[in-house]
Amino acid sequence: MSLDIKTTYIERETVWCVELVGEIDIYTANKFREMFEELYEKKRENIEIDAKNLDYIDSTGLGVMIGALKKLRKENKKITIINVKSNIKRVLEITGIDKIFIEN
Amino acid sequence: MSLDIKTTYIERETVWCVELVGEIDIYTANKFREMFEELYEKKRENIEIDAKNLDYIDSTGLGVMIGALKKLRKENKKITIINVKSNIKRVLEITGIDKIFIEN
Amino acid sequence: MQNLKKQEIITNTKKQQIKLSVPNEPEYLSVVRLTTSGIANRVGFDLEEIEDIKLAVAEACTNAMTHGKAENGNYNIEFTIEKESMIIEVKDSGKGCMVENIRKPQERELAEGGLGVFIIKSLMDKVEISSKLGKGTTIKMMKKIGGK
């Protein structure tokens, strides 16, 4: 019923690793948005989200991710998600957002 | 949000072992009561309740246990509880029922 | 026990309602999700269906909070359990909207908003939105029990 975020910059691969633990909804979305803003200020690089311990995301959280992606795309960078749980995969698929964030 | 019960008669120790998994409230108390009635019909022996996987019990459940104990006491038998979780121990202590069911 | 058995039979034929009134505050949305999961589980939906219902209800509640913004500070959720379906109504008494203006999101557009109603419609078996400008909005959704 809360959201914990751990961010690490991996020098060698020039990528931000973002580990999400918990739930993203209208209550925790601000924290999620601020994290993207912070990373953007620090280093405009690709972001890889590890969703292994993310239990829930709703349209508010997806909106934050799309907003962050739009900004990064202007720098030719991308956001990808790995280790997505089945219920979250379902939302991504329904909204067509899987094609944008999940690499094959 | 349900109750599973496993009963085994241990010949060597002449005792019924009762394993409870789940929660006992007004919804599941009937099942709990029927279990005691069944054991009573089969063999009027001591009963040992293993509460390792019992997450919750309320006054309805305690009432069933007291009722069963009253009947068994007339046969000089007893009911004991082992492996009690802290929240359940608290209820037993508050009501003074720990003295009746928990052996030291 | 005789009594309880009798009661159970009556229960199965009449429909039952659970009502929840929640403050217009994001922090209580997790409570709504928990309650919704508990009811859906009790009614007999499977794990995947429970996730669907939970998300759909949460999306409707998010809309009630962000678009509805009812003055009295609370919005309402009603769960009606029938023999073959569960109906959930999320009602706010907020500013309302023009229902015919709600559009399906365009995939290529990468829109940050406009996903909520689309998600609800995708996850539930039937969805009706009714709204009166200045009077509030009701999103009514239905999921069949054992509908797979």
Add this chain to the structure above:
Amino acid sequence: MQNLKKQEIITNTKKQQIKLSVPNEPEYLSVVRLTTSGIANRVGFDLEEIEDIKLAVAEACTNAMTHGKAENGNYNIEFTIEKESMIIEVKDSGKGCMVENIRKPQERELAEGGLGVFIIKSLMDKVEISSKLGKGTTIKMMKKIGGK
């Protein structure tokens, strides 16, 4: 975001209410427990306090169902969150009782009943029972936030 921050400040000064209306059926008691745990967790109670509140509310609901037996088939629970405490009222519109006849259970007696109200009083910081014969009963209980 600016807006949300402002809202949070307002939030902290006014009291908030969550209301739940539940059918008089034992099968929904687990839903009440889940909702109660969720609210208590949100409000900031620790694990042990959450267990206490959950049990106290469940005992009051069991009484509403067994003794109250409201005609319309539902009973109500109201959670009021104040700055320093949570107040929970369990209300039925059932047959009521003579409050002064409710007694502390006698330890030596091994009574199968009469534990519910005693447990509620033991677990909560303040408990008031009001009842009118034929009109229903309200059990109002309070737990201090950070009261340890």
